[in-house]
Amino acid sequence: MRPTKLLPVLAACAALFHLSACAAPAVPPAPSAPGIVSAHGRLRTAGNRIVGEAGKPVSLAGVSFGWSQWEAARFYNAGTVNWLKQDWHAQIVRAPLGIHAEPGSYLQAPAANLARVTRVIDAAIAADLYVIIDWHDHNAHLHQELAVAFFQDMARRYGKHPHVIYEIFNEPEQASWARDVKPYAEKVIAAIRAIDPDNLIVAGSPHWAQDVDVAAADPIKDANVAYSLHFYAGSHKQGLRAKAVKAMNLGAALFVTEWGTCDASGAGPINEKSVAEWMAFIREHQLSHCTWAVYDKKETAAIVRRSASSKGGWKDTDLSPSGKYVRELIRNWSADPAK
Ligand code: MG
Numbered sequence: 001m002r003p004t005k006l007l008p009v010l011a012a013c014a015a016l017f018h019l020s021a022c023a024a025p026a027v028p029p030a031p032s033a034p035g036i037v038s039a040h041g042r043l044r045t046a047g048n049r050i051v052g053e054a055g056k057p058v059s060l061a062g063v064s065f066g067w068s069q070w071e072a073a074r075f076y077n078a079g080t081v082n083w084l085k086q087d088w089h090a091q092i093v094r095a096p097l098g099i100h101a102e103p104g105s106y107l108q109a110p111a112a113n114l115a116r117v118t119r120v121i122d123a124a125i126a127a128d129l130y131v132i133i134d135w136h137d138h139n140a141h142l143h144q145e146l147a148v149a150f151f152q153d154m155a156r157r158y159g160k161h162p163h164v165i166y167e168i169f170n171e172p173e174q175a176s177w178a179r180d181v182k183p184y185a186e187k188v189i190a191a192i193r194a195i196d197p198d199n200l201i202v203a204g205s206p207h208w209a210q211d212v213d214v215a216a217a218d219p220i221k222d223a224n225v226a227y228s229l230h231f232y233a234g235s236h237k238q239g240l241r242a243k244a245v246k247a248m249n250l251g252a253a254l255f256v257t258e259w260g261t262c263d264a265s266g267a268g269p270i271n272e273k274s275v276a277e278w279m280a281f282i283r284e285h286q287l288s289h290c291t292w293a294v295y296d297k298k299e300t301a302a303i304v305r306r307s308a309s310s311k312g313g314w315k316d317t318d319l320s321p322s323g324k325y326v327r328e329l330i331r332n333w334s335a336d337p338a339k
Contacts, residue, residue, distance in 0.1 A: 035128030036091040042162035043200045045253040060288035061333035062092030066295030068113045069098040069105045074310040076116035078123035083312020089331045094290045095120040096136030134167040141184040148191045159196025169204035213243045216252035226253040233274035234263035256289035261322045262300035291326045
C-alpha cells in the first residue's frame with residue numbers, strides 16, 4: 001500500500017516534540033535510519049561483478065534525473081531525492097550534468113547546472129543513497145579539459161563519500177574507442193585518481209554505451225572501473241544482451257546507468273515484454289540499474305506530468321504511464337542480497 005503524506009508529516013512533527021509549533025513541510029524529510037549505503041559501503045569491481053565492502057554482489061534499482069538544463073531542472077532538489085527514496089524505494093539516483101553547446105547547458109550556464117547537480121548529490125548523501133555523477137554528453141572527448149576540471153572538483157568535494165559513483169562519459173556516439181573514448185577516459189580517470197583513489201568510476205563506450213564488448217577487449221587499466229550499458233526496451237534486445245555477455249566474459253563489470261521502457265528516442269509505446277526480458281537479464285547477472293528519467297516532457301520516458309510538484313509528494317495522477325510502471329518495478333526490486 002502506498003504511504004500517505006499525512007503519516008510521515010505527523011512523524012516528523014512528533015520528532016520535534018512541539019506538535020503545535022510544527023509547520024507541516026511540503027515533503028517529508030528523509031528518515032534518519034541507516035540506508036543502502038550503510039548496508040553495502042563503497043562499491044568496487046571484483047572480476048565482472050560490482051560488489052560492496054563485504055565482497056558480495058550488489059544489485060541496485062533507482063532513477064536517473066533528466067538532463068540538468070531542460071525539463072528536469074526543477075526537480076533537482078532534496079524533496080525529489082527524498083521522495084524517490086521513500087515512495088519509490090530507490091536505492092540510487094543519477095544526476096546528469098547536461099553538457100552540449102545549447103542555451104542553458106553547462107557549457108553556457110555552468111553555475112546553474114553545477115548547483116542543480118550538487119543539490120542532488122548532497123541530498124543523496126544525506127539520504128544514504130548511492131548517487132551517480134554523470135557527465136551527460138555525447139561528445140565528451142571534445143570537452144576533455146572541462147570534464148577533467150569538473151571531476152577534480154567532484155572528487156575533492158565528494159571522494160570521501162562511499163555514496164558517490166563517477167560516470168565520465170554518458171553516451172559516446174560514433175567516436176572510436178581506441179582513438180577517442182579510451183584516451184579521454186584515461187585522462188579523466190587519472191585526474192580523479194590523483195584525488196580520490198577508490199570510488200567506482202563508470203566509463204561509456206561507443207554507440208550510446210552499447211559497445212561494451214569493444215571496451216572489454218581493450219580495457220582501461222584501473223582497479224575500479226566498470227562500463228555503462230544503456231538500453232531502451234523498444235529498440236534494444238537480444239543483440240545488445242549478447243554484446244553484454246561477451247563483455248562480461250572478457251572480465252568487464254557492467255552498470256546499467258540508464259535504461260528506458262520505450263524506444264531509444266524516449267518515445268513510442270512501453271514494451272513490457274522487452275522490459276521483462278531485460279530485468280531477467282539484470283537479475284541473472286546481478287547488475288544495477290537507473291531508469292530514465294525524472295522530467296515532465298510529454299514523451300513516454302518522462303516519469304512525471306506537468307502537474308507533478310517539483311519537490312516530490314507525487315500522486316498517481318502526477319505520474320506518466322511509464323512512471324507508474326517503473327515505480328512498481330523499482331519498489332519491488334528484490335535482487336538486492338541485503339534484503
Ligand atoms: Mg574515495
